[in-house]
Amino acid sequence: ILNVEQSPQSLHVQEGDSTNFTCSFPSSNFYALHWYRWETAKSPEALFVMTLNGDEKKKGRISATLNTKEGYSYLYIKGSQPEDSATYLCAFNQGAQKLVFGQGTRLTINP
């Protein structure tokens, strides 16, 4: 059974502050690591797909890093804004034709 762990489970951040959270996954048989953002009443939105050890991806104020040897990925949000409030999901792809999701980090930005 694949175990994908995200921490923390929830996070409250003041508007303007930067924050980061973690996704841990098995370090063996790695194929890809996905990040999604899921806002309330919307569909999960793909943020990044990361495949290579040492990968860094960036989209606006959001960036992610990947360490496949030790089995973790960090998601960073710089200068948080209220619209960043969402649940952030990571998903591990072992090349088995499906994604295994973590339980998510629920981020709330306080104005």
Next chain:
Amino acid sequence: DTGVSQNPRHKITKRGQNVTFRCDPISEHNRLYWYRQTLGQGPEFLTYFQNEAQLEKSRLLSDRFSAERPKGSFSTLEIQRTEQGDSAMYLCAPWVGGELFFGEGSRLTVL
């Protein structure tokens, strides 16, 4: 807009009733997935189709669950004799360009 329509968006039913959810991707995709998300958890894999063939079913999918994709385009997920533990968000997602593109989901509440 991810191009995936799911209906109904919300369904409230009494225990023991049957329910059916439908997923309509706007364009045709070879692979289509069903996931389930319960409170405080990430999406859990249920099943997926390659065209009209159902290639994998999770052990979460008991005999009361059945999924079809008769023409390789839209898909249905039926739950017979619903139980309170079936209350969840049911998500459909075609696999496009190495990623899952989710619909907004169908929320089931079993009373």
